[in-house]
Amino acid sequence: MLMWAGTNYLEMKRKSNVSGKIILALALTMLCIMLFKGSPSFGRPSPFSRLESGVTHVLVTGGAGYIGSHAALRLLKDSYRVTIVDNLSRGNMDAVKVLQGQFSEPGRLQFIFADLGDAKAVNKIFSENAFDAVMHFAAVAYVGESTLEALRYYHNITSNTLTILEAMAAHGVKTLIYSSTCATYGEPDKMPITEETPQVPINPYGKAKKMAEDIILDFSRNSKMAVMILRYFNVIGSDPEGRLGEAPRPELREHGRISGACFDAARRIIPGLKVKGTDYKTRDGTCVRDYIDVTDLVDAHVKALANAKPGKVGIYNVGTGKGSSVKEFVEACKKVTGVDIKVEYLDRRPGDYAEVYSDPSKIRLELNWTAKYTLEESLRTAWKWQKAHWNGYRI
Numbered sequence: 001m002l003m004w005a006g007t008n009y010l011e012m013k014r015k016s017n018v019s020g021k022i023i024l025a026l027a028l029t030m031l032c033i034m035l036f037k038g039s040p041s042f043g044r045p046s047p048f049s050r051l052e053s054g055v056t057h058v059l060v061t062g063g064a065g066y067i068g069s070h071a072a073l074r075l076l077k078d079s080y081r082v083t084i085v086d087n088l089s090r091g092n093m094d095a096v097k098v099l100q101g102q103f104s105e106p107g108r109l110q111f112i113f114a115d116l117g118d119a120k121a122v123n124k125i126f127s128e129n130a131f132d133a134v135m136h137f138a139a140v141a142y143v144g145e146s147t148l149e150a151l152r153y154y155h156n157i158t159s160n161t162l163t164i165l166e167a168m169a170a171h172g173v174k175t176l177i178y179s180s181t182c183a184t185y186g187e188p189d190k191m192p193i194t195e196e197t198p199q200v201p202i203n204p205y206g207k208a209k210k211m212a213e214d215i216i217l218d219f220s221r222n223s224k225m226a227v228m229i230l231r232y233f234n235v236i237g238s239d240p241e242g243r244l245g246e247a248p249r250p251e252l253r254e255h256g257r258i259s260g261a262c263f264d265a266a267r268r269i270i271p272g273l274k275v276k277g278t279d280y281k282t283r284d285g286t287c288v289r290d291y292i293d294v295t296d297l298v299d300a301h302v303k304a305l306a307n308a309k310p311g312k313v314g315i316y317n318v319g320t321g322k323g324s325s326v327k328e329f330v331e332a333c334k335k336v337t338g339v340d341i342k343v344e345y346l347d348r349r350p351g352d353y354a355e356v357y358s359d360p361s362k363i364r365l366e367l368n369w370t371a372k373y374t375l376e377e378s379l380r381t382a383w384k385w386q387k388a389h390w391n392g393y394r395i
């Protein structure tokens, strides 16, 4: 009996403790609601969710990546409102943090973590936000890798562009600036490459981008959307003020671009440079490419956005018009870094083409755009960032 009475007493005490906790939780919840209601943003829609006269809201897909982050920086500097969508598969959240640090005022910049392969997530983004324009940078973008993982490239580039386009059409977004590539031309007989040069891509990366372009063009024939397709040549350099740079994942080094490899060699992260192919029909046997500075490239995007016209498609090469060979590139890199980089010459890499450089006269005449940076200047700004960021954005 005593024992029973003791159990009963403990049970009652436990119940009263539980009720006390519930009351405390309710009181705290009420307090939070009252504080939240009292906050200046309560009840007001997010500035990203409505169009505002005098403010252009641009969705930058892939804005955590190399080119996308530089584009977002330029747009923010020019007073655009920016939403970055990225799945961080390749980009750097730290690049977004740099931008957030620079443009922290409400309504300037938001970051949304999402995969463009997820159509439901993409539609939710378009339902909850009101965009004036989309700059679609997000993509996997390594020629060599595309020959090994073709399906991934078609899905990520072609299929995701279709998803973006459908969402834009469904939500009445008026302007698309599309990141295409000179890889869509393949290996043309004649140089320089104009926008009329036949597009005969020779690797899955170039083919996936060409298919995405075709989808956009077919859609445009019966749409009022303003479209600009920019076909970039090889992008190098970084923000001249040193805020952003190119910091690909270490695991991508092997597929990486020449500038990254040169700097890695200069920093002795890798023993030297492997130049793949010395028997191309070019002036010194190595591949010739047209290296365009990222600051010049984002300037072309801003001009494309300003000149985009409803129901019209503009297609432009974005390059310097000048080809540099891999050997010339390496010499410029040695000069800028001051390091005598070791070079090993190997056989060709599958999917590469001998010589590619642009004729940029169309973009000069129609959008009043020209490249300003020389190869050496671009390498100098990029090297400056590298030296200040030995571990990429982690410094």
Ligand SMILES: NC(=O)c1ccc[n+]([C@@H]2O[C@H](COP(=O)([O-])OP(=O)(O)OC[C@H]3O[C@@H](n4cnc5c(N)ncnc54)[C@H](O)[C@@H]3O)[C@@H](O)[C@H]2O)c1
Residues within 6 Å of the ligand: 061, 062, 063, 064, 065, 066, 067, 068, 085, 086, 087, 088, 089, 090, 091, 092, 114, 115, 116, 117, 136, 137, 138, 139, 140, 141, 156, 160, 179, 180, 181, 182, 231, 232, 233, 234, 235, 236
């Ligand atoms: N770098 C060049 O030399 C070059 C040349 C021609 C064209 N391009 C094009 O420019 C664009 C940007 O290239 P980059 O060099 O900045 O590459 P990057 O890898 O630095 O950036 C791409 C960004 O897209 C994101 N991304 C990829 N797949 C995604 C997905 N499914 N959902 C959401 N985000 C995704 C990545 O996380 C990354 O942040 C690409 O479309 C590329 O094809 C680049």
